[in-house]
Amino acid sequence: xxxxxxxxxxxxxxxxxxxxxxxxxxxxxxxxxxxxxxxxxxxxxxxxxxxxxxxxxxxxxxxxxxxxxxxxxxxxxxxxxxxxxxxxxxxxxxxxxxxxxxxxxxxxxxxxxxxxxxxxxxxxxxxxxxxxxxxxxxxxxxxxxxxxxxxxxxxxxxxxxxxxxxxxxxxxxxxxxxxxxxxxxxxxxxxxxxxxxxxxxxxxxxxxxxxxxxxxxxxxxxxxxxxxxxxxxxxxxxxxxxxxxxxxxxxxxxxxxxxxxxxxxxxxxxxxxxxxxxxxxxxxxxxxxxxxxxxxxxxxxxxxxxxxxxxxxxxxxxxxxxxxxxxxxxxxxx
Numbered sequence: 001x002x003x004x005x006x007x008x009x010x011x012x013x014x015x016x017x018x019x020x021x022x023x024x025x026x027x028x029x030x031x032x033x034x035x036x037x038x039x040x041x042x043x044x045x046x047x048x049x050x051x052x053x054x055x056x057x058x059x060x061x062x063x064x065x066x067x068x069x070x071x072x073x074x075x076x077x078x079x080x081x082x083x084x085x086x087x088x089x090x091x092x093x094x095x096x097x098x099x100x101x102x103x104x105x106x107x108x109x110x111x112x113x114x115x116x117x118x119x120x121x122x123x124x125x126x127x128x129x130x131x132x133x134x135x136x137x138x139x140x141x142x143x144x145x146x147x148x149x150x151x152x153x154x155x156x157x158x159x160x161x162x163x164x165x166x167x168x169x170x171x172x173x174x175x176x177x178x179x180x181x182x183x184x185x186x187x188x189x190x191x192x193x194x195x196x197x198x199x200x201x202x203x204x205x206x207x208x209x210x211x212x213x214x215x216x217x218x219x220x221x222x223x224x225x226x227x228x229x230x231x232x233x234x235x236x237x238x239x240x241x242x243x244x245x246x247x248x249x250x251x252x253x254x255x256x257x258x259x260x261x262x263x264x265x266x267x268x269x270x271x272x273x274x275x276x277x278x279x280x281x282x283x284x285x286x287x288x289x290x291x292x293x294x295x296x297x298x299x300x301x302x303x304x305x306x307x308x309x310x311x312x313x314x315x316x317x318x319x320x321x322x323x324x325x326x327x328x329x330x331x332x333x334x
Contacts, residue, residue, distance in 0.1 A: 121300020
C-alpha cells in the first residue's frame with residue numbers, strides 16, 4: 001500500500017515560442033512552422049528571467065504545506081531529468097529543508113538524476129522501499145528541471161520535442177484511502193543509453209522504438225486496452241501519440257495531451273502535471289495510467305487508483321525503527 005497523499009504542481013508563467021527556440025538552435029522560420037504543425041508544440045513554459053530554481057520549488061512547497069494533512073514527511077527525494085551534478089553546497093534541497101516547514105522533519109535526503117524523463121518513477125519505487133522498510137513514515141518527492149543559464153537553443157530536440165520548465169511535489173505514505181499507487185514498472189533499454197548525445201541514426205532508432213516501449217510498459221502495469229481509464233503520458237509530441245494510437249487501436253480520447261501545445265515537454269514532470277488535473281474526475285474505484293519514456297531508454301509507468309477516502313480522523317501508526325544494512329543506491333545529498 002502506498003498512498004499519494006498530496007500532489008501539487010507549478011508551471012511558470014513565462015512562455016517561449018517554438019519559432020524563437022528553433023531559430024536560436026540554427027533552424028529556419030520554415031522549419032519552425034513545419035515543426036509546430038507536425039508536432040503540436042507552439043510554446044514552452046519557462047522560468048521568468050531573474051527567478052531562481054529554489055523560488056520555483058518554494059512555490060511547490062507552499063502549495064504542499066497548504067494541502068497536506070497527513071503524516072509529516074521525514075524523507076525527501078529530489079528528482080531532475082538532466083543528469084547534472086551540483087557543486088558541493090549548491091543543491092536547492094539544502095535551502096528548502098532549512099526554510100520550508102513541511103520539510104522541517106526531514107532526516108534522509110536522496111537525489112535521482114540518472115533516468116532522464118523517467119526519474120520520478122524510480123523515485124516512487126524508492127519511496128515505497130523506504131516506507132516498506134520502516135525507514136520513513138512519509139516521503140516527500142520534488143521533481144522538475146529548468147533551463148536557467150542555458151542557451152535558448154538547447155530546448156530544441158530536432159525531430160522530437162521542445163523542452164519546457166515545470167515542477168511538481170508530492171507526499172507519499174502508507175495510509176489507506178485516497179489515491180493509491182500501483183506497482184511501478186521500470187525498464188531500461190541500454191541500446192539507447194547515449195540519449196541526446198547519440199548519432200542521428202541512434203536518435204532515429206529510439207524515436208522509432210517509442211511506441212513499442214510504451215506498449216511494453218503499459219502491459220507490465222496491467223493497462224486495460226479495452227477499458228476506459230485515461231493514459232497520462234509524457235508530452236513528447238502530438239505526432240508520436242497519434243502514431244501510437246493508430247498502431248495500437250487506442251482511442252485518442254483516452255490520451256491526455258491538453259498541456260502539450262502550451263508548455264512543451266517538461267522532463268520528469270509531465271504525467272504528474274496531468275495527474276493533478278485528472279484527479280478531480282476520478283471517482284472511487286477508477287484508475288488512470290501515468291507513463292514517461294526517458295531519452296536514454298528509461299521507461300517508467302504505474303496505475304493510480306482512486307479509493308474510498310479514509311476518515312479524516314485516522315491517525316498513522318508510528319513507523320518501526322529498522323537498522324539500514326543496505327543503503328539505497330541513489331546519491332544521498334550532503
